[in-house]
Amino acid sequence: xxxxxxxxxxxxxxxxxxxxxxxxxxxxxxxxxxxxxxxxxxxxxxxxxxxxxxxxxxxxxxxxxxxxxxxxxxxxxxxxxxxxxxxxxxxxxxxxxxxxxxxxxxxxxxxxxxxxxxxxxxxxxxxxxxxxxxxxxxxxxxxxxxxxxxxxxxxxxxxxxxxxxxxxxxxxxxxxxxxxxxxxxxxxxxxxxxxxxxxxxxxxxxxxxxxxxxxxxxxxxxxxxxxxxxxxxxxxxxxxxxxxxxxxx
Numbered sequence: 001x002x003x004x005x006x007x008x009x010x011x012x013x014x015x016x017x018x019x020x021x022x023x024x025x026x027x028x029x030x031x032x033x034x035x036x037x038x039x040x041x042x043x044x045x046x047x048x049x050x051x052x053x054x055x056x057x058x059x060x061x062x063x064x065x066x067x068x069x070x071x072x073x074x075x076x077x078x079x080x081x082x083x084x085x086x087x088x089x090x091x092x093x094x095x096x097x098x099x100x101x102x103x104x105x106x107x108x109x110x111x112x113x114x115x116x117x118x119x120x121x122x123x124x125x126x127x128x129x130x131x132x133x134x135x136x137x138x139x140x141x142x143x144x145x146x147x148x149x150x151x152x153x154x155x156x157x158x159x160x161x162x163x164x165x166x167x168x169x170x171x172x173x174x175x176x177x178x179x180x181x182x183x184x185x186x187x188x189x190x191x192x193x194x195x196x197x198x199x200x201x202x203x204x205x206x207x208x209x210x211x212x213x214x215x216x217x218x219x220x221x222x223x224x225x226x227x228x229x230x231x232x233x234x235x236x237x238x239x240x241x242x243x244x245x246x247x248x249x
Contacts (some may be wrong), residue, residue, distance in 0.1 A: 002230045004029030007081045007133070009074070011035040011121055012091030014042040016163070016190035017140065020218035021088050024226045026055035030086065033077040034059045037091075047070075052088055054225055056081060064068050064091045064117030065109075074124040084128035085135035089118045091142060096152050099214035107154045114158035117164075122169065134177025136229045139166045140221075141184045143243060151201060159184075170238060179236040181228045186243030188216040212246040 003035065008025045014036035015158035022032045023046065032050050035060060036043035042106045043059035050057035058080045061067035077084055093113045122137060129135040144152055145159030161183055186209060196202065200225040209215060228237040 001029035001158055003086075004060065006085040006231075007033070007077065007120075007132075008028045008086035008088065009033040009035065009060075009084060009085050009125065010090055011090040011117070012037070013038045013046065013194060017185075017188065017218045017221050018088070019046050020222035021090060021225050022057075023049055023053070024219070024222040025052045025229075026050035026057060027087070028226065028230065031081045033057070033058035033073075033081060035062055035064070035073060035091070037061070042178055056080070064121055065112035065135050067120045070117075072121040072126050074121075074128060075129075078128060083132045084125055085127065085132050086138070087121060087125040087136070088138045088140070089121055091117055091121075092142045095193045096155055096196040096201040097212065098151055098200070099153050110158050110179040114155075115161050118162060119165070126173065126176075130176040130211060131179055132177050134179075134233070136179050136181065137169070137173070137179045138183060138225050139229060141166070141182050143186045143241065143249070144186050145182075145184055146241070147249060151198075151204065161229055167238075174236070178234070179228075179231075181225075182239045183224055183228070184239065184241045185221050186241075186247045187212055188218060188221060190218055208247075211248075212244050214246065217240065217242045 008030045010022045013022045013034040026032050034043045034046050046056040046058050060073045060074035093110050122203045132208040142159045145163045149157040166182040224240045
């Protein structure tokens with residue numbers, strides 16, 4: 001129960017990595033706020049699972065890309081759970097495909113969720129975490145934030161931005177006792193792969209899966225996040241890059 005007395009907000013937690021993170025934190029004693037966009041039933045099930053581990057838990061609706069939703073969401077966390085110690089910026093969208101002929105509305109959605117959503121949530125959470133005496137902000141990026149590939153230009157742009165923002169934020173927030181960690185996963189078996197419908201992307205994804213062999217699971221990433229937020233207060237894990245053993249790049 002290394003996180004007993006702590007309160008965590010996990011965005012995009014209705015499935016995948018977010019779900020795994022919320023439950024991992026709950027098992028270590030943290031109260032968890034499960035943010036969801038449109039599937040209340042899934043979020044409620046995760047809340048029930050967290051409570052089964054003895055943790056306090058609530059589901060909080062909100063689109064992270066809307067500043068008004070984020071304000072209401074963080075206010076609900078403070079009202080229902082009393083404080084905030086850990087923010088996990090997990091909500092993300094991956095809409096891959098070539099730049100030529102792209103649906104630019106997909107670019108806008110990725111920028112709104114992957115960048116603005118992360119900014120809005122961090123901005124709203126910082127004063128609450130500072131009021132709790134410090135804590136953790138964990139930003140989920142990707143290995144796509146460390147290298148660029150054809151067919152992923154705008155997704156690369158958003159994830160490179162997460163790395164840059166996180167490092168600058170780390171330097172600012174350390175004065176308030178707030179640690180900032182960037183987690184960059186490789187190929188993880190989650191719902192993200194289904195976001196992209198372009199045939200070229202689908203074929204490339206399947207080829208990668210075959211080449212890699214056993215890919216990461218959401219629980220693998222949750223374990224890395226749990227490690228970062230349970231370090232002693234003087235230890236900040238700045239960045240974690242985690243790939244399947246069989247993934248070359």
